[in-house]
Amino acid sequence: MKRSLVIGATFVAGLSSAAAAATIDDIKARGKLNCGVTTGLVGFAAPDANGEWDGFDVGVCRAVAAAVLGDETAVEFVPTTGKTRFTSLASGEIDMLARNTTWTFSRDVDLKFEFVGINYYDGQGFMVPKELGVSSAKELDGATICIQTGTTTELNLADFFRNNNISYEPVPIETNAEAQPLYLEGACDVYTTDASGLAATRAAFENPGDHVVLPEIISKEPLGPLVRHGDNEWADVVRWTLNALIAAEEYGVTSANIEELSGGSDNPEINRLLGSEGNLGEQLGLDADWAKRAIMVGGNYGELFEKNIGENTPIGLSRGLNAQWTDGGLLYAPPFR
Amino acid sequence: MSTITDPPSESFQLSQLINDTRYRSYTFQFIAMILLIAAFAYLGSNLVSNLRAAGLNISFDFLGEPAGYDINQRLIEYDSQSTHWRASVVGALNTLLVAFLGCLMATIIGVIVGVLRLSKNWLIRKVMSIYVEIFRNVPVLVWILIIMAIFVAVLPQPRDFRGEDAEASMLLGSFAFTGRGFYFPKPLFGPGSAVVIAVFLASIAGIFVFRNYARKALFERGQMIPTLWPSVGLFFIPAILAYFVMGQPISLEYPELRGFNFQGGVYARNSLIALTFALAIYTAAFIAENVRAGILAVSKGQTEAAASLGLRPNRIMNLVILPQALRVIIPPLISQYLNLTKNSSLAIAVGYMDLTGTLGGITLNQTGRAIECVLLLMLFYLTFSLCISAIMNVYNNSVRLKER
Numbered sequence: 164m165k166r167s168l169v170i171g172a173t174f175v176a177g178l179s180s181a182a183a184a185a186t187i188d189d190i191k192a193r194g195k196l197n198c199g200v201t202t203g204l205v206g207f208a209a210p211d212a213n214g215e216w217d218g219f220d221v222g223v224c225r226a227v228a229a230a231v232l233g234d235e236t237a238v239e240f241v242p243t244t245g246k247t248r249f250t251s252l253a254s255g256e257i258d259m260l261a262r263n264t265t266w267t268f269s270r271d272v273d274l275k276f277e278f279v280g281i282n283y284y285d286g287q288g289f290m291v292p293k294e295l296g297v298s299s300a301k302e303l304d305g306a307t308i309c310i311q312t313g314t315t316t317e318l319n320l321a322d323f324f325r326n327n328n329i330s331y332e333p334v335p336i337e338t339n340a341e342a343q344p345l346y347l348e349g350a351c352d353v354y355t356t357d358a359s360g361l362a363a364t365r366a367a368f369e370n371p372g373d374h375v376v377l378p379e380i381i382s383k384e385p386l387g388p389l390v391r392h393g394d395n396e397w398a399d400v401v402r403w404t405l406n407a408l409i410a411a412e413e414y415g416v417t418s419a420n421i422e423e424l425s426g427g428s429d430n431p432e433i434n435r436l437l438g439s440e441g442n443l444g445e446q447l448g449l450d451a452d453w454a455k456r457a458i459m460v461g462g463n464y465g466e467l468f469e470k471n472i473g474e475n476t477p478i479g480l481s482r483g484l485n486a487q488w489t490d491g492g493l494l495y496a497p498p499f500r
Numbered sequence: 501m502s503t504i505t506d507p508p509s510e511s512f513q514l515s516q517l518i519n520d521t522r523y524r525s526y527t528f529q530f531i532a533m534i535l536l537i538a539a540f541a542y543l544g545s546n547l548v549s550n551l552r553a554a555g556l557n558i559s560f561d562f563l564g565e566p567a568g569y570d571i572n573q574r575l576i577e578y579d580s581q582s583t584h585w586r587a588s589v590v591g592a593l594n595t596l597l598v599a600f601l602g603c604l605m606a607t608i609i610g611v612i613v614g615v616l617r618l619s620k621n622w623l624i625r626k627v628m629s630i631y632v633e634i635f636r637n638v639p640v641l642v643w644i645l646i647i648m649a650i651f652v653a654v655l656p657q658p659r660d661f662r663g664e665d666a667e668a669s670m671l672l673g674s675f676a677f678t679g680r681g682f683y684f685p686k687p688l689f690g691p692g693s694a695v696v697i698a699v700f701l702a703s704i705a706g707i708f709v710f711r712n713y714a715r716k717a718l719f720e721r722g723q724m725i726p727t728l729w730p731s732v733g734l735f736f737i738p739a740i741l742a743y744f745v746m747g748q749p750i751s752l753e754y755p756e757l758r759g760f761n762f763q764g765g766v767y768a769r770n771s772l773i774a775l776t777f778a779l780a781i782y783t784a785a786f787i788a789e790n791v792r793a794g795i796l797a798v799s800k801g802q803t804e805a806a807a808s809l810g811l812r813p814n815r816i817m818n819l820v821i822l823p824q825a826l827r828v829i830i831p832p833l834i835s836q837y838l839n840l841t842k843n844s845s846l847a848i849a850v851g852y853m854d855l856t857g858t859l860g861g862i863t864l865n866q867t868g869r870a871i872e873c874v875l876l877l878m879l880f881y882l883t884f885s886l887c888i889s890a891i892m893n894v895y896n897n898s899v900r901l902k903e904r
Contacts, residue, residue: 245865246861246864246865249865249868250870269866269867269868270868273867273868274868294659295659295760303760304759305758305759305760305761305763306759306760306761307680307760307761312848312851312857312861312862312865313861313862313865313866317569317570317862317866318568318569318866320570321568321569321570321580322568322580324570325579325580325581331570332572332761333569333570333571333572334572334771334851335572335848335851335853335857335861335862336851337848337849344649344652344653345652345851348652348653348657348679349657349658349659349660349679350652350657350679350680350770352760352761
């Protein structure tokens with residue numbers, strides 16, 4: 164008891180000291196961005212065959228590293244589980260978390276985090292083997308359901324089954340990787356998580372066609388990167404890096420034409436974004452080319468999406484809600500001025 | 501040995517606190533205690549002020565709020581609208597259940613293996629030492645994961661029981677062993693079943709009385725009364741008679757495949773079985789070593805003396821060796837029970853919702869009250885451990901050497 168108090172006290176002391184210093188100065192001094200990601204979800208964040216982290220969320224981390232440090236490889240990826248992610252961020256072990264994390268009121272207000280935006284609009288879905296012949300989530304009475312513990316999906320699931328007055332048997336699982344064998348062996352009938360995660364998981368199966376994702380989406384899951392409360396300058400850097408990626412797609416800035424456009428173009432918005440006009444980079448505490456470097460890493464939002472999780476990848480997600488507002492989606496970056 | 505001390509001086513001087521051997525140790529202990537208290541007070545105030553600076557406060561109000569999540573194995577009434585406190589209690593009971601079953605099983609396996617390790621049979625001896633070495637030298641988390649993986653992969657799933665020519669079928673039509681767990685028939689107690697149970701309990705008490713009587717007869721009059729068959733008869737016959745006299749009030753509810761799962765009957769989840777089994781065989785390897793040490797601690801002369809009195813090897817073990825060995829075995833056994841109880845916190849690896857899974861897992865995560873949850877968690881485990889120690893110490897006192 165006594166010893167743990169000491170550990171608790173030192174832990175909290177460490178927490179507050181980390182929060183007090185400016186995060187961006189720490190990162191520059193360290194020369195590396197510590198970015199929390201999942202322990203492995205193909206398409207979003209997973210090490211590739213060479214052990215290099217790759218994916219949609221990883222792309223956000225790399226863009227921030229390129230904007231701040233000028234080096235997209237200066238990122239230390241810290242794998243976090245649903246349970247450890249918030250402690251890692253709160254204690255200062257990681258500078259930002261880009262890990263399919265749902266923006267909720269209590270996480271923002273009570274847990275004292277700052278969600279800087281939304282990089283994927285998601286919702287919770289269900290995956291079942293085709294042979295069960297289930298066509299709706301309301302037919303799942305009495306089913307055994309694998310669920311990642313420590314996530315909002317756990318609460319949504321309880322609410323959904325209570326609303327529909329049907330019963331289920333939850334099997335809590337720590338990570339996505341542990342859930343897969345249990346689901347494939349049939350220890351659970353259903354696997355539930357965010358629809359994008361289901362698509363990514365199914366893509367990794369030997370026979371993806373044997374499994375169907377049910378049409379019901381039972382929750383709103385706006386996923387986005389987040390940082391600690393209290394360091395607004397750092398939050399601004401991450402927020403506007405994400406916005407730069409989204410705005411670049413809207414204005415047609417791609418990794419192919421960015422060199423040409425950065426020399427100056429007819430569109431003043433593009434000029435301000437890429438630093439040939441105004442001093443937006445300076446206002447952020449960075450140099451003029453910050454957004455250009457961020458976009459050059461993996462391209463704009465649309466390019467990142469298509470490359471990692473788009474329709475031509477095994478994950479095969481369509482843009483849906485994640486299209487630009489001009490195309491009927493929800494992506495809407497505030498103006499750069 | 502005696503130490504010569506000065507006669508007490510007339511008046512107490514402050515310098516005596518350092519110079520006088522009678523007071524010096526107290527002085528230093530007192531100073532050390534003050535320093536310790538000051539250190540903890542400093543850390544405590546540091547904690548509180550830093551928490552305040554971070555905008556956090558220590559509050560246990562969240563325990564009264566609805567938990568919002570479901571727990572699969574509940575020993576008491578619970579649903580997602582119950583409070584976080586209730587969820588913690590559900591988890592605590594699950595921890596106690598797995599600890600109790602694990603300790604029971606570990607003791608049985610451990611004693612058998614420990615005795616067999618000293619067997620005269622070369623093969624049995626070697627097999628048992630291989631068991632001990634393998635199980636105690638691999639981390640228990642690995643055993644839990646391996647056993648769960650084998651469990652899920654080897655046993656048929658409920659879907660295999662479906663259809664006309666199903667791959668798997670129920671044992672005797674009433675037991676289903678699936679990768680999701682075991683399903684057993686559940687007794688349903690109708691009116692009048694209280695009488696049957698009362699008769700059954702009374703007959704068990706009767707068995708003890710009868711065996712006591714037989715022992716007394718043996719010790720006082722040297723009269724051998726057979727106990728085995730009368731005991732078996734007492735165990736079954738009155739209860740069965742009462743069952744039929746009362747008109748068969750107890751019936752069985754059989755599990756059957758309905759929808760996605762087996763419904764009805766008693767359901768022992770795969771996570772509970774795998775966790776209990778893994779903890780038990782791991783801890784049993786340590787207990788086996790304790791038992792072996794205890795037996796070896798009894799001097800060989802005791803065995804020889806007993807043998808020269810004409811006792812057979814079984815009797816020597818039961819009447820002479822084990823009662824003396826228990827004195828050596830019990831104290832380390834308590835530690836093993838405590839270890840098993842604390843190791844049960846690895847339950848989340850197989851999705852068993854123990855105290856660490858509910859209070860230290862989902863509740864902590866959903867409320868973000870890490871410090872409060874961890875403090876409570878420590879308090880729970882401390883209480884469990886102290887209770888187990890207390891109970892086992894009572895037992896230890898009853899078997900220890902009584903000096904007259």
